[in-house]
Amino acid sequence: MGKFGFVNYDEQRMEKSGVRGILNQREAHIGVKIRNLRKKMGWTQEELAYRAQIDTSYLGQIERGKKRSPTIRIIGKIADALSVDSSLLLEPSESASTNAWEEREIFNIPEQVAHELKRSSFEEQMMYYKILQVIRQFMH
Incomplete structure (x- = not known):
């Protein structure tokens, strides 16, 4: 259902085609990467949110994969706060092996x-x- 109780046909098409699931997986992997990097830095969500200049609850939604499609600007702010390239957060999990992550972090x-x-x-x-x-x- 759309905002006003009407059926949103784009949403229905996305559900049937599986696109919604793909998008949800992408959003979830971004959140997992952010959470892992944040914890690796020893930071709380509040500290990362402060450094990235975003709301703590918004960051929590991103980390849990509940925030649909965070903007590139927001991803960039989070990446800057974590001192990583934003492409690290955006690339699919299956192509980002542990070694690739470590090599990128070294660079x-x-x-x-x-x-x-x-x-x-x-x-x-x-x-x-x-x-x-x-x-x-x-x-x-």
Whole structure:
């Protein structure tokens, strides 16, 4: 049923053709990836929502696959907050093996470091810089 009690024929066609199921699976896999990355960072939904500048309940709906088709802008905000490329969240689960995820995350290290530095105070940035200088001395 549509908004006003009328039958929505597009919805019916999508249900019969199986397209609705495919879309629901896509939305669910995005949510699972977001939840897994969020937990890997040790963040609560509230913290990720704050960093992505979106509503916590909206993020919860996305993670549970209940929010239909989050916009690319929202996916981009979440990806930026997690310091990953948004394509990581959008690609189908079956093509994203664990190794591909790990390789992509390694390539995002400079972005992750830059993102972390932007959120840090000047004092923390100076501390990170000094630590990096010490590490460089030991490596050369």
